[in-house]
Amino acid sequence: MIQLDISRIYGDLREYLSSRLSFLPDKPEETLDSTLRALWFAAAGHLKSAEMALFGELPALDSTETFRLNSLVQSRLGGTPLAHLTGRQHFMGMDMLAGPGALVPRKETELLGAAAVERANEVASKQGRAIVVDVCTGCGNIALAIANRVPNAVVFAADLSDDAVELGRRNAAHLGLERQVEFRVGNLLEPFAQTNFFGQVDILTCNPPYINSVKVGQMPDEIAGHEPKLAFDGGPFGVGILMRVLEDAPRFLRKGGWLGIEVGLGQGPLLVKRIEKAGWFEEVSPLADQNGDIRAIFAMRK
Ligand SMILES: C[S@@+](CC[C@H](N)C(=O)[O-])C[C@H]1O[C@@H](n2cnc3c(N)ncnc32)[C@H](O)[C@@H]1O
Numbered sequence: 001m002i003q004l005d006i007s008r009i010y011g012d013l014r015e016y017l018s019s020r021l022s023f024l025p026d027k028p029e030e031t032l033d034s035t036l037r038a039l040w041f042a043a044a045g046h047l048k049s050a051e052m053a054l055f056g057e058l059p060a061l062d063s064t065e066t067f068r069l070n071s072l073v074q075s076r077l078g079g080t081p082l083a084h085l086t087g088r089q090h091f092m093g094m095d096m097l098a099g100p101g102a103l104v105p106r107k108e109t110e111l112l113g114a115a116a117v118e119r120a121n122e123v124a125s126k127q128g129r130a131i132v133v134d135v136c137t138g139c140g141n142i143a144l145a146i147a148n149r150v151p152n153a154v155v156f157a158a159d160l161s162d163d164a165v166e167l168g169r170r171n172a173a174h175l176g177l178e179r180q181v182e183f184r185v186g187n188l189l190e191p192f193a194q195t196n197f198f199g200q201v202d203i204l205t206c207n208p209p210y211i212n213s214v215k216v217g218q219m220p221d222e223i224a225g226h227e228p229k230l231a232f233d234g235g236p237f238g239v240g241i242l243m244r245v246l247e248d249a250p251r252f253l254r255k256g257g258w259l260g261i262e263v264g265l266g267q268g269p270l271l272v273k274r275i276e277k278a279g280w281f282e283e284v285s286p287l288a289d290q291n292g293d294i295r296a297i298f299a300m301r302k
Contacts, residue, residue: 006058009066010036013073020077024222026106027082029090035082036073042086043069049090049098050082079222092117092145097171101163103231105141109207111287112262112296113142116205117149119258119298123202124152130202132156133252135188135245138231140168140181142205147172147180153203158184158191161230188241189248201252203260206245210264212238238264242271250280253301260298268294275299 014036023030029050038053043065061069072085083089083098090096091105092113098104116132123130132155134143143157159165165185172178184191192201211232216224219232234241242261249259259281263271268286272294275284281299289295 006060009061010040010058013069017073017077024220026108027104028107030082035076038082038086038088039072039076040069043072047087049086049088049095051090052088052095053086079225081222081226084226089139091141092149094141094144094148094175096139096141096144097167097174098139099167100226101167101228102139102159102161103164103227105139108289108295109141109262111289112205112207112260113145115287115296115298116142116203116258116260117146119260120146120150120153120203124150127202128152129154131200132203132205133158133189133192133197133201134205135159136206136208136241137168137183138164138207140171140183142207143168143181144171144175144177146203146205147177148175151180153180155181156184156192156197157181158186158189160185160187161228163228164231188244189252192252197252199252199254201254202257204249204253204257205260206242207262208234208241208245210234210238210242210262210267212236234264239267239271242267243274246271246275246278250278250301255301257301258298259301260296262296263294265293265295268297271297 034050038050040058041048041053044059083104088095089098089104120130129152132146132153134157137143137157137159140157143155146153147155165183168183172181209232213233216233272286275281282302283300285298286294287296
């Protein structure tokens with residue numbers, strides 16, 4: 001009887017949402033079913049990302065929870081990001097805390113994250129440990145993914161935004177990684193401008209803001225109206241912050257250490273040339289997504 005009710009209410013809501021809900025291309029994990037299931041679980045007090053909500057039986061909802069589900073559905077239709085309603089976003093196997101204080105991690109960033117994990121693992125198995133720095137860390141997704149997958153990594157993470165760092169620290173505690181990842185607040189690499197970091201870093205990662213300022217104003221409301229502008233705005237040409245990271249990185253990386261950056265659509269070829277021309281790096285390796293677009297670049301410090 002209860003199962004019948006669940007299927008009926010689910011079916012009705014699914015039909016209602018099917019003509020009203022739209023999805024952003026950079027959140028491919030959000031579908032009609034993953035969205036509705038995540039909201040359903042949230043209404044019942046089980047907070048899950050869209051990816052994790054695909055698993056498990058939906059619980060029966062009492063009248064208060066049904067009311068909550070309806071208001072979550074309306075908020076989602078009003079443009080509030082799903083991850084803000086559930087408080088969760090999945091990244092590289094971790095169900096992380098999400099909220100308005102930092103960018104909701106995107107699936108596309110797993111390209112950079114997975115390549116950084118691979119290199120950190122190689123370094124850690126050769127040297128016994130790997131020193132990792134992640135700047136523009138946001139909610140800490142890349143830093144925490146490396147810590148989670150590379151037990152011998154000693155990870156430092158920083159962001160200019162106090163709110164992002166606060167969420168990053170909460171995520172570290174949520175994932176039980178707070179002893180392995182230290183968060184700092186500050187501008188790019190400035191929080192690490194200390195002799196014990198100069199020439200010592202094995203892996204330096206950065207997913208910076210890289211949208212040009214004009215385009216930031218034209219982004220869908222689900223992004224522009226709900227996520228921090230600081231997470232997107234890369235200045236008039238989009239690559240201003242990336243250029244500063246490229247300039248600062250050589251001072252921090254040890255010889256043989258890796259720089260890994262995420263780049264915006266279309267920025268890859270220019271940035272590969274820029275890195276090659278700068279003269280500090282070798283093995284400049286562009287990483288392409290499934291469409292063949294360069295979305296991350298790794299380069300080894302000479
Ligand atoms: C595109 S988001 C990336 C967040 C996260 N690393 C991820 O992959 O989802 C860029 C981040 O850079 C931060 N940021 C912007 N300007 C910065 C600066 N000058 N120094 C440090 N962090 C900065 C923003 O607060 C935001 O958290």
